[in-house]
Amino acid sequence: MGAALGVLNRVAGLGLLDRLGLRKPVERGLYQATRAGFRTAAATSRTFTAASKLGQPARLPKAPEQDLFDITPTDEQKMIVDTVREFAAEQVRPVAPDADAKCEAPQGLVSAAAELGVTLMGVPEELGGVGAERSAVTSVLIAEALAHGDMGIAVACLAPAAVANALVEWGDAEQQSTYLPALTGENAPAAALTVQEGQPLFDPFALRTKAYRTADGFRLTGVKTMVPRVGQAELFVVAADLDGRGPALFVVESGSAGLSVEADPSMGLRAAGLGTLHLDNVAVPASALLGGGDPAVYADCVRLGRLGWCALAVGTAQAVLDYVIPYVNEREAFGEPVSHRQGVAFMVADIGIELEGMRLVTYRAAGRAEQGKPFARETALARKLCADKGMRIGLDGVQLLGGHGFVKEHPVERWYRDLRAIGLAEGTLLV
DSSP states (O other): OOOHHOOOOHHHHHHHHHHHHHHHHHHHHHHHHHHHTTTOOOOOOOOOOOOOOOOOOOOOOOOOOOOOOOOOHHHHHHHHHHHHHHHOOOOOIHHHEEEEHHOOOHHHHHHHHHHHHTTTSSBBBBOOHHHHHHHHHHHHHHHHHHHTTTTHHHHHHHHHHHHHHHHHHHHHHHHHHHHHHHHHHOOOOOOEEEOOOSSSOOOOSSOOEEEETTTTTTEEEEEEEEETTTTTTTEEEEEEEEESSSEEEEEETTTTEEEEEEEEOOOSGGGGGGGEEEEEEEEEEGGEEEGOOOHHHHHHHHHHHHHHHHHHHHHHHHHHHHHHHHHHOOOOETTTEEEHHHHHHHHHHHHHHHHHHHHHHHHHHHHHHHTTTOOOHHHHHHHHHHHHHHHHHHHHHHHHHHHGGGGGTHHHHHHHHHHTTTOOOSSOOOO
16 A cells, blocks of 8 residues: 555656646545555454354353442452552553553553453353353453553453453353354454444434344444454454344454454544444344344443443542642642642542542442342443543543643543543443
């Protein structure tokens, strides 16, 4: 593509074009070639085949039902969180500025996160995972701990886990046999659950991406946005409106004809390598439909995704609080720390109060989800609180740093940009 553009540029510079009246046609061709060059074929997909067939799909049992609301982590959860938090502090946080600038999470870091087992927590042992029971709370704790290092990198690391969790929750025996061994094995492929679309006031229950039944399966047409690591992903779970009857989920391999990807960096979450997925009459087999197209499956997918984003908001907001407290205590103005000013002290206190509310309502919704209880109301409350207060915490963090909050020397401006995504993003994650 680069050589072809070079030739076109040289041709466009020739005076002969003006004499022959070909200037506008050639420039138009150059423009079209340049624009098309940014869209590329998706990553070459490996061949997903089942090494052995399952007799029936494997599901994780629900967590034991509790009468009292208790958010005290178990010893196992404490150990997991400590490990992930250490990983986030020692490996994620130092590379986050560079990853944000390059719009790409380091491959070695994503692989290291996979080695920690973030993709395996929601997968039963018989399918190569380490899960013994459904634990949305554990997934929330992991997402929170990763986001304390960087939200964009957390999204890149957790994206394959969303696909694996979807296959465990709603996949049939054939789908689990075909895809889960690769997702839980060595050299696991990049994968993404994609719901988001690029229209204003996006409603995940009114999708413009369409799926139509054919004699041998389905055909998908549409555009999905905010897809993490879109250039590397080999497997997608795509949300599309099925025959005009409502949204459904489809498993789509990146090698499918008519599928292409395009980089589309955003204001925040730049380290996630966000991009656009184009589906142009993509044919998938009948076995690609996830959960039988049940509307309840898709509704749960949206809610569990929103809980994942709430967890990221809590982790990033905690990072803001942990950063501004020592800053305002050490920064002096007029001969004393700025934290001695009531306006500053009250703002820091408000961050701590709102953060604790965000955490409690998110844990509450996750606890109900893993016990199989209705959790729609709790998820809606968590989403609203985390979207509003999370963005406010990011803004207050920038304000508390004064001029330093505006420059990239300090990470708070990046956290503010990331936190603005909480009220917009749908899908991508699945706890």
